[in-house]
Structure formats: C-alpha cells, structure tokens
Amino acid sequence: MQHTNRERAAWSIGILVVLFYALIPVAWIAAISLKTPEQVADRKFYSGFHLDNYEVIFKDDMFIAALINSIGIAAIATLISIVLAAMTAYATSRLNFAGKTVILSGALAVAMFPPISIVGSLFDMWRAVGLYDTWPGLIIPYMTFTLPLAIYTLSAFFREIPWELEQAAQVDGATPFQAFTKVIVPLAAPGVFTAAILVFIFAWNDFIFANTLTSTDNARTVPAALAFFTGASQFEQPIGAIAAAAVVVTVPIIIMVLIFQRRIVAGLTAGAVKG
Amino acid sequence: MEAATTSAPAAAPPAKKKVTDRAKAERKLAWMLCAPAVIAMIVVTGYPIAYAFYLSLQKFDLRFPDDKEFVGLANYGDVLTSSTWWTDVFTTLIITVVSVAIELVLGMAIALVMHRAIFGRGPVRAAILIPYGIITVVAAFAWKFAFDPTSGFVAGLPLISDDAQPLNTKNGSLMVIVLAEVWKTTPFMALLLLAGLALVPDELHEAAKVDGASVTQRFFRITLPLMKPAILVALLFRTLDAFRIFDNVYIIQPGGALGTETVSILGYNVLINRGNLGLGSAISILIFLCVILIAVFFVRVLGTSTAQQRGEA
Numbered sequence: 001m002q003h004t005n006r007e008r009a010a011w012s013i014g015i016l017v018v019l020f021y022a023l024i025p026v027a028w029i030a031a032i033s034l035k036t037p038e039q040v041a042d043r044k045f046y047s048g049f050h051l052d053n054y055e056v057i058f059k060d061d062m063f064i065a066a067l068i069n070s071i072g073i074a075a076i077a078t079l080i081s082i083v084l085a086a087m088t089a090y091a092t093s094r095l096n097f098a099g100k101t102v103i104l105s106g107a108l109a110v111a112m113f114p115p116i117s118i119v120g121s122l123f124d125m126w127r128a129v130g131l132y133d134t135w136p137g138l139i140i141p142y143m144t145f146t147l148p149l150a151i152y153t154l155s156a157f158f159r160e161i162p163w164e165l166e167q168a169a170q171v172d173g174a175t176p177f178q179a180f181t182k183v184i185v186p187l188a189a190p191g192v193f194t195a196a197i198l199v200f201i202f203a204w205n206d207f208i209f210a211n212t213l214t215s216t217d218n219a220r221t222v223p224a225a226l227a228f229f230t231g232a233s234q235f236e237q238p239i240g241a242i243a244a245a246a247v248v249v250t251v252p253i254i255i256m257v258l259i260f261q262r263r264i265v266a267g268l269t270a271g272a273v274k275g
Numbered sequence: 276m277e278a279a280t281t282s283a284p285a286a287a288p289p290a291k292k293k294v295t296d297r298a299k300a301e302r303k304l305a306w307m308l309c310a311p312a313v314i315a316m317i318v319v320t321g322y323p324i325a326y327a328f329y330l331s332l333q334k335f336d337l338r339f340p341d342d343k344e345f346v347g348l349a350n351y352g353d354v355l356t357s358s359t360w361w362t363d364v365f366t367t368l369i370i371t372v373v374s375v376a377i378e379l380v381l382g383m384a385i386a387l388v389m390h391r392a393i394f395g396r397g398p399v400r401a402a403i404l405i406p407y408g409i410i411t412v413v414a415a416f417a418w419k420f421a422f423d424p425t426s427g428f429v430a431g432l433p434l435i436s437d438d439a440q441p442l443n444t445k446n447g448s449l450m451v452i453v454l455a456e457v458w459k460t461t462p463f464m465a466l467l468l469l470a471g472l473a474l475v476p477d478e479l480h481e482a483a484k485v486d487g488a489s490v491t492q493r494f495f496r497i498t499l500p501l502m503k504p505a506i507l508v509a510l511l512f513r514t515l516d517a518f519r520i521f522d523n524v525y526i527i528q529p530g531g532a533l534g535t536e537t538v539s540i541l542g543y544n545v546l547i548n549r550g551n552l553g554l555g556s557a558i559s560i561l562i563f564l565c566v567i568l569i570a571v572f573f574v575r576v577l578g579t580s581t582a583q584q585r586g587e588a
Binding site: 015024028088098113116205207212249 | 518
C-alpha cells in the first residue's frame, strides 16, 4: 500500500479530531473533580491535583449506598437477563418451531418501547405490591428491557457456533454433559460475555426507572443519586463533588470498554439493537 | 403457547411418525426455553401499558386518592387541547430531527475514517466507544459544566464572548441538549454505518474509478445507495431513541425549564411530580402512539427492513 505524505497527514488530523471529540467532556469533568472549591471558577483544564472532592464523596453515605445499589442491581439484572436470553437465543437459533418470528419481533418491539409510557403504571403497581424503592423493583424492569439486546446479540453469536462438534464429541465417547461443558460452553462463552457487558452498561446507565421507582438510599442508583446531590444550600449543585462521583463511576466503564472494545463492536453490530 | 399441541398431523404415516414426535418434542423444548423471557417481556411491558390505558380513562390524582372515577376519554381531550402538549411535541421533534441529522453526517464521517483507515483504527474505535460507555447523566453534567457561565471552559475560549450564557436562553439550552445527545450517541450510529459500509463491495469502487468517477461521485452513486438499508435501520433506532429523550434534558435544564420540556419530561412531571396518574397516563399512552407512528412511518413509507435485526437475513 502506498500512501502519500499528504494522505497520511490528513488521516492523522482526522484521527486527532475524533480523539478530541470523544475525550473533551471526559477531560473536563475529570478536571473539575480535581479542583478545590476556590479553583472551580478558574475555567482551567489543570489547576493542580487536589483530591478534596473525592474525600467528600467517599465520606458521603448517600454516594456509597448508591454505588453499592448500582453495582448490585446491574449485576443481578445482567445475570438473570443473560440466563433467560441465552435460553431464548438457543431456541431461536437452533430449534425449529412456529412462533420464532413472533418472539423475535416481540423482542424488537420491546427494544423500541418508550419507558416513560410505563413508569406511571409501575410506580402505582410497585407501591401496591411493595416493590417501590427496592432492588427487585429496579431489577425487574432492567432485566426486561435488556432482554431484546441480549437475545439479538446471543442469537447472532449462537448462529456462528459449529454445533456439529457436540455430536462429534459424543461419537468420540463424551457424555452429553461433557460434550456440552467441554465443547459448546467454551465456544459460546465469548458471545455470552459480550452480551453481558452490553447488558451491564445498559442497566448501569439507566436514569428514568431509577429516578421514578426509588426514593431513598434503599435502592437509589448512582445516576439518580447524582441528580439529587445538593450542596451547602439546597439550591446549589456541588459541582466538584458531582464531578468526582461522575469520574468514579466512569473510570471502571472506560477501562472495561477499552479492554473489550473488539467484542463490544462485534456485539453492537451483530445485535444492532440500541444498548 | 397452545400452538405446541395443536398443529401436529394426527394421521401421519407410521414411517414419518418418529419425525413428528421429534419435531413435537423440539417445539415443546423451544417453548419451554423461550417461556421465561416471553413472560417477563409481556408482564413488564404489556401489562403496564394496558394498566396505563386503564388509568388514562380515570380521574385519578394521588393527592386526592378518594376522588377516583371513570371519565372516559376526557384526559385525552385535556392533553390534546392544551398548548403545553403541542409545544412539547414540537420541542421533542426539533431535538430529534436536529440531533439525528447531525449524528448521521458525523457518524458517516467517523465510519468512513474507520473504514478507510491507513493506520490508527484501534485508537479511533477505542475513542468512540468512550461516549457509548459513559452514563448519559454523567455526560449531561459534563456538558452542562462546560457551558456553565461562571466555571465552564467554553465561555473562556477565545472568539467566544465572556457574556455568552447559552444555558440562560431557550435556544442556547436546546443547543447544549442536542450537543450532549449527539456526543453520546454518534458512536452507535457510526458503528451501525461501519457495518453497512463493510457490505459495499470494493470491486464496484475499483470499476467506477477505472471509468473515471470522482470520489464524491462514487460516494453518492455507489456507497450511499448500497448502504440505504443500513442507514434506514440506524435512523429508525436513533429516531425512536431520541424521541424519548429524558436524561439529558432533566440534567441540563431541570424540569424542562426555559421551554426545553420534551414529551417524556412532561409525562414525568405530571405523573411523578404532580402525582396525577390519570392525566399522566393519557400522556404516556399518547407518547406510545407517537412511537408506533414513527416506526410505521419508517417501515411503511421509507421501506425500512428490520429483517436483519430479526435474524432473517
């Protein structure tokens, strides 16, 4: 491949523009989180390295509770969603049955469903059955709304698995259980893992259910807690503390995204359903 | 689920009976595997939407719970004759159309950069996945703080007046909301378009090049037409997603202040803040109908095919 220096220069600029575009807000929120209250108004990207805001949020019971709620709720919702979706994806990609199209179209409809249309009902129903402001009260909608994404991603991966290998292993003397655990599980694991990352990001990101179906530290997740942070006066948002909290919940996701970028791209384009 | 037992031909010849039994067993297994997910989706979306419809026919305000009564379509009448609803629909449509249009252009540019990358494909892919992974609320705060009149860096930039306070005006706020929305969701658009670009055969480009077609001609005459299905699917998903915009508006202009109220924010305000479940549910159902209308428009009028998404391609 021969490329002129001019082409190379143009590409370098293109890449820099994309990097700048992606990173600027992240850099800004990180910059604010490292400022002291006196420096907040200096408008600079770097004003020294102060961890005061991080001390504040890690001493804040509300933030700690929200962090635990977010991790627990997203993890449990992901686990259940993946198990149910794997069963469905196995059936739709391997078994022959009428109703396959109905199920997949139904899942597509759920993916397009506007959450605001049911938050009022869930608010009323959850208060009646005691699920309001509890973990299951959020796990149930998260699990459901991530099912389409998980089903599509897993179906796409399952269709690629050479299932004949299972029979081949059995012919060679493996028990059906061995054939499944030693042959199929390792082949399916990358797809399952990819779907799990996408589902976790979805649950971790949700704001509308977290905001409407919780009211206390009991189940309030980080996005909702961030919106409720108040400073010294009730009407003033503590910019530094919010920024520090934002960085704390963003860094693990960025690391995860960077490590698994190939899989996430494959999963997003295979499933092609918004995460 | 009753389908599993009805359609098997009872009087099949003996030789084929074994196959039928097997097919029957397979069907039964399939339904057993799908049942939990199907039931979950029906119970958590189907039932609440039906319940929302029931609530929308009632006069039901949580502040006066004893005052509940059937009022027919009166709530819909109230919503559809209020100027607030139509203003909010208009605001939502503006945000949707402007952000999706910008995302399409930007997403296509990023997809082309990634597709034809001479080098540095990895860093670009990594960079665009960052907005995708970040919590929408966090991204909204980042942009809000960037435009803050006293502490944001934007007002400190050269060429921008120190008095520029976009968050204190309606149009400025809408601009920041669109910016936050575009920043966060362009990567998704770019990835979908990149997958579509990969389906355009290189030979066509080579042939056109030999025939003397310019880069622009090749893009508009070859790439775009062949990518139409992928573009339409990406537009459908993003339009529906942008139409229900909530998080960004809620954070950037709390409560939809300064005329930035979108339909989802209106629904939230009436349902949760005011506790008017009757009127709020009517808004919920109307938003649901709008989403169906948009989907039907894409599928029927523009001919978007979601077959690939359903795994039939």
